[in-house]
Amino acid sequence: MTTLHRRTAELQRVRSDVVAQLRQIGRTRSLSEAAKTNDVEALLSRSMNEAEQRFGLVRQRLLATASLLQLDKTTMDRAETIYRQGDLPLPDAIVLASVICDPGFGATESCFLNRNAKDFDDPAVTDVLRSASCRLIVSFDQGRQFIGARTASGS
Incomplete structure (x- = not known):
């Protein structure tokens, strides 16, 4: 498993945990409005997407210049x-x-x-x-x- 995959899985777990915690906090009447903000969730999603995009760009640059070594x-x-x-x-x-x-x-x-x-x-x-x-x-x-x-x- 690559670092990107591990990091994405970790962020998805954190995101799920945050969503679950926000849901729990939202059950408290005085905090329900504040718990509805999706800023943390959006930030984690954006972070995962940007990491995948950066990895894709690096991979494209490498593949454009790399050569495969023979295994004969x-x-x-x-x-x-x-x-x-x-x-x-x-x-x-x-x-x-x-x-x-x-x-x-x-x-x-x-x-x-x-x-x-x-x-x-x-x-x-x-x-x-x-x-x-x-x-x-x-x-x-x-x-x-x-x-x-x-x-x-x-x-």
Whole structure:
């Protein structure tokens, strides 16, 4: 489940709870008019809608510029080798192998952006990446800075 889905589900639960509480408060005669305002409910709904719209825009921008990495026999063979060397668990070995086996790997300075520092920030992994002018970045903020700097300089 993605962060957006979790956040939307959480906001929907909060919204339901708020609506239920407003309904309960509305049973009190002196508070019934104030409880009829839907400002909180509208704000939560708007927040969910805007988050979904922002996610949609980011997804469209990514899909417009992204390329898919191959997951073929060569990639799986390389992943198996990485896994057997004990450098990474199999799912992470598949991710790394798909990057290494990409035809463009090493052609230009690049970065491997992955928040899994526990497995990927390992000398065996970083040496392979560094040998192809690829830098491991384990922070999305640092990744954005890296990409922004390369984009601004035209590299």
